[in-house]
Amino acid sequence: MPPFAALPVELVRDILELAAEGDLATSTTLTRVNRAVKSWIEPALYETVVLESASALSSFxxxxxxxxxxxxHVKHLGLIAPGPIPTVHRILHACARVPSLACGFSLPSYATQFAGEPPLALAAREQHLLMSACRDGRWDSALASPYTTHLRLHIDAESWDVLSPARLAAWPALTHFAVVLSPCTPIPSAPDDIPDALxxxxxxxxxxxxxxxxxxxxxxxxRKRSAVQRLRALGKENNARRLVVEPAPVSTVRQWEDTARMxxxxxxxxxxxxxxxxxxENWAAATTS
Structure with a gap:
């Protein structure tokens, strides 16, 4: 007798969905049980999709x-592979309503190949433009939707100007902004090292x-320790209460994927x-005391 035969179908479904939640291997295995189970599990299986190679892009x-x-079903889409860009474009078209997007492909290359078309899924409210996505500091801010509320960028030596009011004006809905200073980015260690844009x-x-x-x-x-200390001191000197400085994770891609799957x-x-x-709160308390 099947182990779940005496249980209500709704309870069986809850058990299997819970087993599949956050575990890609279990989700994949359960889709092979039968058609009913596959239909239950597939939404969770495709909720977070991370594509890190050309073959993965082509397969998806x-x-x-x-x-x-x-x-x-896709809620978190990670297009981490550098290309091919036409395949990236097809996936962006198909997943145009995805709410959370992480990109590792070159935005300038994308804009060059598809200059006359809207970026579609780049309209995601949360965007993480990582690795080589913003390597060229001259990429067009319009590639990220004006409706973006949460944005994280990897910046290089040519990208500091993304902090200028003119560039930020492209994202009027932005409330959460993160920049990752890559190893090749000049880091402020002394007052005369601080970029004017920052x-x-x-x-x-x-x-x-x-x-x-x-x-x-x-x-x-x-390098991280000294840079974090310097930038935190810089924030205090300028009374920048909304500035938070921390060491970057070992992999920003893994951080994005792990939190998405959770x-x-x-x-x-x-x-x-x-x-x-x-x-x-501390500032308010200090001003009223």
């Missing part, structure tokens, strides 16, 4: 071509609608938002 593109309705931004930070500016510093331990990428922002809220 082929799946969406055969079964376009699967795109509706200084200017910190001076007007409290006048902007941002709730938090999170700076994640990548690189070796010594139910949402909001966890990445939680500690920074809590720190800003704590500062606000």
């Amino acid at each position: 593109s082929a799946v969406l071509e055969q079964r376009p309705r699967l795109a509706a 200084l200017s931004f910190l001076r007007v930070l409290d006048e902007l609608p941002l709730q938090v500016l999170l700076v994640q510093v990548a690189g070796g331990k010594t 139910g949402g990428t909001g966890a990445m922002w939680d500690s920074a938002v809590a720190e800003v809220a704590s500062r606000k």
Whole structure:
């Protein structure tokens, strides 16, 4: 007698969905049980999709071509592979309503090949433009939707100007902004090392609608430690209460994927938002005492 034969179907479904939640291997295995179980599990299986190679891009593109309705299940889409860009474009078209998007492909290359078409899924409310996505600091801010509320960028030596008010004006809905300083990015270690764009931004930070500016510093331990200390001191000097500085995770891609599979990428922002809220409370208490 099957082990679940005496149980209500709804309870069996709850058990299997719970078993599949957050475990890709279990989800994949359960889809092979029968058609009913497959229909229950597939939404969870495709909720977070991370594509890190050209072959993975091609395979997922082929799946969406055969079964376009699967795109509706995708809530977190990671297009980490650098290309091919036409395949990336097809997936963006298919998953145009995805709410959370992580990109590792070159945005300037994408814009060059598809200049006359809207970026579609780049309209996701939460976007993580990682690795080589923003390697060329001259990429067009319009590639990220004006409706974006949460944005994280990897920046290089040519990208500091993304902190300028003119660039930020492209994202009027932005409330949570993170920048990852890659190992090749010049890091402020002394007053004369601080880029003008960063200084200017910190001076007007409290006048902007941002709730938090999170700076994640990548690189070796010594480099990260000194840079984090310097940037935190810089924030205090400029009374930038919304600036939070922390060491970058070993892999920003893994951080995005892990938090997505745990139910949402909001966890990445939680500690920074809590720190800003704590500062606000302390400041309010100090001004009323």
